[in-house]
Amino acid sequence: MTDSKPMRADARRNRARILAAAEEVFAERGASASTEEVAARAGVAIGTVFRHFPTKRDLLAAIMKDLRRRLIEKAEALIAGGDPATAFFEYFTFLVGSSAGAGAVVSLLADEGTPIEPGEQIMALDHVFARLLDAAREAGTVRADVRLDEVMALLTAVTHGALAAGWPDDLRHRTVNLLLDAFRPR
Amino acid sequence: MTDSKPMRADARRNRARILAAAEEVFAERGASASTEEVAARAGVAIGTVFRHFPTKRDLLAAIMKDLRRRLIEKAEALIAGGDPATAFFEYFTFLVGSSAGAGAVVSLLADEGTPIEPGEQIMALDHVFARLLDAAREAGTVRADVRLDEVMALLTAVTHGALAAGWPDDLRHRTVNLLLDAFRPR
Amino acid sequence: MTDSKPMRADARRNRARILAAAEEVFAERGASASTEEVAARAGVAIGTVFRHFPTKRDLLAAIMKDLRRRLIEKAEALIAGGDPATAFFEYFTFLVGSSAGAGAVVSLLADEGTPIEPGEQIMALDHVFARLLDAAREAGTVRADVRLDEVMALLTAVTHGALAAGWPDDLRHRTVNLLLDAFRPR
Amino acid sequence: MTDSKPMRADARRNRARILAAAEEVFAERGASASTEEVAARAGVAIGTVFRHFPTKRDLLAAIMKDLRRRLIEKAEALIAGGDPATAFFEYFTFLVGSSAGAGAVVSLLADEGTPIEPGEQIMALDHVFARLLDAAREAGTVRADVRLDEVMALLTAVTHGALAAGWPDDLRHRTVNLLLDAFRPR
């Protein structure tokens, strides 16, 4: 979009490394982990991190963006190839279990006041989710009166909760299953 | 128990002020807000805060303790005077709506590694919650297979989520109602 | 001297207690120990310490003065009743061994820049020491060319060294004996 | 040994500056002088000091190490090229006069409880001193019964005393000469 120059090969490799390292570090230590540690884990110097992401906030935002992208891809795969009646539930479950990395990052939404994302990406995730939800509704496996924002709200809450509180797998499974029941018609 | 001396009037007033200021500040800015700001909001010098709470962690712990106490009192009132069939639902709803201050603080449980509370207080909250849950189960308004830890997990998640994401009242209501349905027998 | 009022009995008792506590505390923890701890050890409130000694420095000075007084008394006893030929050596040895409390305090002379004493007291100690030294010189047990300032310098150095470095008794004995030999005529 | 990278030129320059400034500052103000002042004197920002010496204690330790190194070098030069009969006396005199910077720092060994040095360095200094002492003993200029620990004890005491009390040159000379006589056979 705004890519004036194509970016050198090693630069792109560094960018990817940093992103990966950052996701790990922030997931382990929370959003207050130091940028220095990210650099170390990525095997680059601190200056390099700031060249790619002028601000710590930018780095965090990039992680979120990256994560969203992967989640959207997964959703699209489910939309394309899954069973509409169950895809929604599968996806919800998958998200809570998988977002290890993201959850920690999300937490900074609470720590800092200002939102961190371009919005457009959120819309995209909302969009695929809406499609899964609609499909399930049509298939009759989700109540007609369940709205998207409620689903997203619960998703966010449980995702973060699972990570922040470190729910063991067993608890997470039971909790999510219980919650999903709320969506089912009675 | 350990109150050797009753504590001077002005000291008690300051302690209360600090606690109130801290609850506000941490709710607004998250647990990483500075102690200095708490002092400013309370209208005292920084030293005074540290005289009452030798450590930032102590201050956070005190807030939690204070909050728990209030929550437990509310629960006991409901146990004593409410309708067993609905008290559980009322309480859950109340908690999510009321814990403005606490949620933010709870988040530090994730930020820092070390637990922040005496434990006994947590037990106390769990305990009253268990009683409300049991009563509801007996009254047949809650499914027999719902376990306490699942309830607490969801409560924590939704409470924090509501605060961190700043759900508007309307969304919060719908979300909580939806969630509570998950507890009901079908 | 400047005592306008005779000072109430309990006040004098407090003053003494504080002095004693301070000597202990500073000897154990060094001059950087907190005034609060002195108060605690003395069993009084911090305000009381500052009422008697408006400044930490004043407190330190008072300890020194007190110590000097005791040392001078000891010297006078030796001058009055001891053997002139050996009194000097006895006294020197006694000082190094006894000044446990003072040494730590002396160290603050190095820590802070400004001298701590009225001077007149130092003179007094110098004075009795001069008398012991003269007596020994006349008795022929000390070299004629040994001057008072050298003796005082070595005394201070060794006293402080013994304390600061925590010389065991054995080492201190040998060291002092060796040093005293330097004063003897050959 | 652990020098993986040679260290940038400006970094080395700063490190040296900081070390020099610290030696001055601590010598003047004692070990309790602020790191901020060291930074100011060195003409760098406070962060730079902490980058080179992560802890104030580390800075102090570095000064000591540096000083010891210089002292040991001097001793080795004397062992190699000096007159065994007098080298010991020369060195002792030199140490007392030169250690302006160190003495103050040494005092922190007393102030804080924990030792500050690798130990091996102390051994090294002891070692060269032992050789000088042995040589003098063999040359007959030092009494046979003088032990190394006594010598070191007196050295430390006098060195620190000279600095802390600010002995004028004249007094220092006379005192040291008097003391050295104690080592000579009679």
Added chain:
DNA sequence: TATGAATGAGCCTTCATTCAT
């Protein structure tokens, strides 16, 4: 007078960000 709470300057340390190499 004694008490002990309040004050606030100052200390050590961390870390996002900048900039010379």
Added chain:
DNA sequence: CATGAATGAAGGCTCATTCAT
């Protein structure tokens, strides 16, 4: 572009000193 040293604003905490009780 990458490197990593330098910067300097906070932040948590301590402690001598003041002052209301």
